[in-house]
Amino acid sequence: MIPFSLQVQPLGAPGQYVIQVTGALDMKTSQELELACQPLMQKGQGKMILDFSRLEYINSQGLGVLLQLQKQLGTRGGGVVVAGLSERVRGVFETTGVHKVIGVYATAEQARRNDPLFAKE
Amino acid sequence: MPTPELALVLTATSRNLAGIRERVRNYASACGLPVMAVDDVVLAVDEAVTNVLRHAYAPGKPARLEIIGTVAGDRIVIRVRDFGRKFSPRPVTEAQIQKALTRHQSHGLGRFLMKKCMDSVRYRSVPRRYNETVMIKHISPC
Numbered sequence: 001m002i003p004f005s006l007q008v009q010p011l012g013a014p015g016q017y018v019i020q021v022t023g024a025l026d027m028k029t030s031q032e033l034e035l036a037c038q039p040l041m042q043k044g045q046g047k048m049i050l051d052f053s054r055l056e057y058i059n060s061q062g063l064g065v066l067l068q069l070q071k072q073l074g075t076r077g078g079g080v081v082v083a084g085l086s087e088r089v090r091g092v093f094e095t096t097g098v099h100k101v102i103g104v105y106a107t108a109e110q111a112r113r114n115d116p117l118f119a120k121e
Numbered sequence: 122m123p124t125p126e127l128a129l130v131l132t133a134t135s136r137n138l139a140g141i142r143e144r145v146r147n148y149a150s151a152c153g154l155p156v157m158a159v160d161d162v163v164l165a166v167d168e169a170v171t172n173v174l175r176h177a178y179a180p181g182k183p184a185r186l187e188i189i190g191t192v193a194g195d196r197i198v199i200r201v202r203d204f205g206r207k208f209s210p211r212p213v214t215e216a217q218i219q220k221a222l223t224r225h226q227s228h229g230l231g232r233f234l235m236k237k238c239m240d241s242v243r244y245r246s247v248p249r250r251y252n253e254t255v256m257i258k259h260i261s262p263c
Contacts, residue, residue: 001143024142027171028135057142059167060234064227071225088160095237096230097215101222 002056004029006036011112015044015078018108022054025062034065041069046078047117051108053084063098070102079117083108125151127190133170133178133203141188142167145199148190152197153260161238162199162258168231169201169254177205177252187251195260196240202253207246212236 004023011018017040025033040046048069052058069080081103085093093099105111112118127148131137145166149159166188178184187202213229213236221228235242241257 001139024139026135026138026142026167027174028138059164059171060227060231061171063230067222067225067227074225091160092164092234096233097219097222101225 002054004032006033008036008040011047011049011118013044013047015040016047016118018049018051018112020051020054024057025055025065026057026059027061030061030065033062034068037065037069041073041078044078045076046073048073048078048080049105049108049111050080050082051084052082052086052089053107055084055086055089058089058092060096063092063096066098066102079103081105081111081115081117083111124192125190126192127188127199129186129188131186131188133174133184133186133205135171135174137186138167138170141170145188145190149197152190152192154197154258155261158258158261162197162256165235165238165242165256165258166199166201168235169199169256171231172208172210172254173201173203173205176208177203192260196257197260199256200253201256202251204251207252209246210244 002023007020009018021033066080073079083105084107085104093104103115125148129144142163146159146163149162154162173186185204189200191198210232213232218229218233239256239258243255246252
C-alpha cells in the first residue's frame with residue numbers, strides 16, 4: 001500500500017498542469033485532490049493531466065472528483081485528462097463508462113502531445 | 122481447514138478506509154477468491170462503507186461500523202453494518218449512469234460499482250438495531 005501523495009508540475013503554458021497522484025483515491029484522499037486543484041483552477045483556463053501511473057486504487061469518489069473537475073473546467077475551455085492507468089484502475093473507468101467522457105492516455109506525455117486540450121493556440 | 126471469518130468493529134471514519142481495504146483484501150484472498158474477484162470485493166466493501174460514512178452518520182460524530190465476512194458453501198458473504206440513520210439506496214441502472222456521465226455527474230456510481238462487483242447486493246434495516254448492506258460473491262476457481 002503506497003501512501004497517498006500529490007505532486008503538481010506546471011506544463012509551461014499558463015494554467016496547464018500535470019498532477020501525479022500516488023496511492024489510492026477514496027473518500028478521504030479525493031477530498032485532498034479536490035482541495036489541491038482548487039487554486040490551480042483559478043489560473044488560466046485550467047487544463048490538467050492527472051498522471052495515474054502510481055495510482056493503485058480508485059473508487060466512485062475519485063471518479064466523482066474527476067467528473068466535477070471536468071464539468072467546472074469545461075465551461076471555460078479547460079478540462080482534465082488522465083494518463084498511465086493500471087489495469088485495475090482502467091477496469092473501474094471502463095465498468096462505469098467514465099472513459100467515454102474523460103480522455104485516457106497511456107502516458108502524460110502522450111496526453112500533452114495528442115489531446116486537443118493541449119493543442120497550440 | 123477451518124473457514125476464515127472476518128469480524129471488524131471500527132469507528133466509522135474515512136481515515137479507516139485504507140485499513141479496511143487491506144483487511145478485506147487479506148480475508149477475500151484467504152477465502153480462495155481469484156485476484157480479480159478479490160479486487161471486486163475490496164471495491165464493493167469500500168463503496169458500502171463510503172455510503173455509511175456519507176449517509177448514516179452526521180459528520181464529525183463518533184460512530185460504529187461493523188464488517189462481517191463469512192463463507193457459506195461456495196459464496197463469500199460480507200455484511201457492512203451501521204447503527205446510524207436508515208438510508209435506502211435505490212437500485213441504479215446502466216442507462217441512468219450513462220445519462221449522469223454525459224452531464225459529468227457521479228450520482229449513483231458507487232451503487233453501480235457494488236452491483237457490478239458482486240453477485241448480489243441487498244440493503245436491510247432492523248429497526249432500532251442496525252442497518253446493513255449484505256453482499257455476496259461466488260467463489261469460483263482461478
